[in-house]
Amino acid sequence: MIELKGITKQYPDGFKALKNINLQLEDGQIHVIIGPSGCGKSTTMKLINRLIEPSEGKVLINGDDISSVNAVTLRRKIGYVIQNIGLFPHMTIADNVAVVPRLLKWEEKKTQTKVDELLNMVHLAPDTYRNRKPKELSGGQQQRIGVIRALAAEPDIILMDEPFSALDPISREQLQAELIQVQESVQKTIVFVTHDMDEAIKIADNIILMKDGEVIQTGSPDDIIRHPANEFVKTFIGKKRLQEHQSSDSGIFIESDDIPTVQEVMVDNPATAYPERGLAAAIKLMEQRKVDSLLVVDRERKLIGYAPVLNVLKHYQDETKVLKDVMNPVTFTVEPDQPFTDALEYMGEHNTPYVPVVSKEGRFLGVITRGSMVRLMADVFPSDSENGVG
Structure with missing residues (x-):
C-alpha cells in the first residue's frame, strides 16, 4: 500500500x-x-x-x-x-x-x-x-x-x-x-x-x-x-470530452464482383466493458462513445453479453448491480472469414443494428454495423450512391 x-x-x-x-x-x-x-x-x-x-x-x-x-x-x-x-x-x-x-x-x-x-x-x-x-x-x-x-x-x-x-x-x-x-x-x-x-x-x-x-x-x-x-x-x-472512434475504410480495396469478408468490413474498436463495471460508469461510457448499448467481455476478451441502455436505466437506482446483472445474452455472432452478407442477412431479418464478430476460439474482435456496410457499399458502387441509393 x-x-x-x-x-x-x-x-x-x-x-x-x-x-x-x-x-x-x-x-x-x-x-x-x-x-x-x-x-x-x-x-x-x-x-x-x-x-x-x-x-x-x-x-x-x-x-x-x-x-x-x-x-x-x-x-x-x-x-x-x-x-x-x-x-x-x-x-x-x-x-x-x-x-x-x-x-x-x-x-x-x-x-x-x-x-x-x-x-x-x-x-x-x-x-x-x-x-x-x-x-x-x-x-x-x-x-x-x-x-x-x-x-x-x-x-x-x-x-x-x-x-x-x-x-x-x-x-x-x-x-x-x-x-x-x-x-x-x-x-x-x-x-x-x-x-x-x-x-x-x-x-x-x-x-x-x-x-x-x-x-x-x-x-x-x-x-x-x-x-x-x-x-x-x-x-x-x-465536461464533454467525447472522442468518436470510427473505423477507417480508406485501406479497403474491393473489386465490385467480390463479396468482402466480415473482417474487411467490421469495426474493430466498439464500445466494450467488463461485467463488473458499475451502472453509472456504464451510462457515462455510452455517453462518451455515443452508443445505446455496451458489449460485455470477460478478462480474456470472450464475449458474454450486451447491455442495452434501457436495461441499465431500469436498474440504475440499485447501486449493488453491475453490468453482468443487467446484460442480455448474445444469440448470434459471425467469424471474421465469413462473407459479410451473412451478417447483413441476419441484421435485416432481426432488425438489429450490429452483429458481433468473434474468432474461432470465441475471442471478441469487433462488430458489423449498418454504418460500416453502407460506407463499404458506397466505395464499391459509387454510381448508386450518387443516385441516392445507400
Whole structure:
C-alpha cells in the first residue's frame, strides 16, 4: 500500500502546490489522479518516487517511510512512464526495454526472456520489433514500449504521468484498453495522472479528484458519478470530452464482383466493458462513445453479453448491480472469414443494428454495423450512391 500522510508542498516563493494531502492507495489497483491544470496531480505522483520532496508529511510504501531509502534505489524499483516516452534513440527496442534489468544486474538470458514476454504482451512480435530503433515505430508503438519498459524489472508500483495525452484519439483509446488488459495479467499498483475524465472513468479502479492542491473526492468511477461531493465535481464530471472512434475504410480495396469478408468490413474498436463495471460508469461510457448499448467481455476478451441502455436505466437506482446483472445474452455472432452478407442477412431479418464478430476460439474482435456496410457499399458502387441509393 502507498500512503501519503499530511503532505504539504510549499515552494520558496510561498506558493503551496499541495495542502495537507492524505491518501491510501491500495495494492493491485489503477489509481487515477485527475484535475484541472495546476491542481497538483503530477506533483502528488512525483512524491512517490522522490522526484519531488514534501515540505511536510510522509510518504509510506508498505509502511516504510521512503525518505529513509536511497532515491536512486527507490526509483529502480518503481516503473515510470511519461508523456514524451523518453526512449533512447540510439538503442534498439530490446535494449530500451532492458535498461533497468541490466542496471539491477539481471542475468542476460533472464533479461531477454522478459523483453520478449513483454513485447508479446502488447502485441509487438519480438522477431519483428526487438532490433528496431524507436524512430522506426509509430507514436502508439513507442508508447507501448514506454509502458513495458516500466514493467521490465517487475516493479510493484508503476507511475504514469499523462502517458497517452499526445497520441491521436484512436491510438489513445487502444492503449487505454491494452493497459486494462495488461493490468489484469500483472496486477501492479498503478498511479496514473490525467486531465481527462473520460480516460479516468474508463481505466480507473479508484479516482482521486484534485483542485488547487487539495483532494476534493476519492472513490470508484461509479461512486463519484453517483455521489459527487460538490458543484466542482459535478461540473468536472459533466465536461464533454467525447472522442468518436470510427473505423477507417480508406485501406479497403474491393473489386465490385467480390463479396468482402466480415473482417474487411467490421469495426474493430466498439464500445466494450467488463461485467463488473458499475451502472453509472456504464451510462457515462455510452455517453462518451455515443452508443445505446455496451458489449460485455470477460478478462480474456470472450464475449458474454450486451447491455442495452434501457436495461441499465431500469436498474440504475440499485447501486449493488453491475453490468453482468443487467446484460442480455448474445444469440448470434459471425467469424471474421465469413462473407459479410451473412451478417447483413441476419441484421435485416432481426432488425438489429450490429452483429458481433468473434474468432474461432470465441475471442471478441469487433462488430458489423449498418454504418460500416453502407460506407463499404458506397466505395464499391459509387454510381448508386450518387443516385441516392445507400
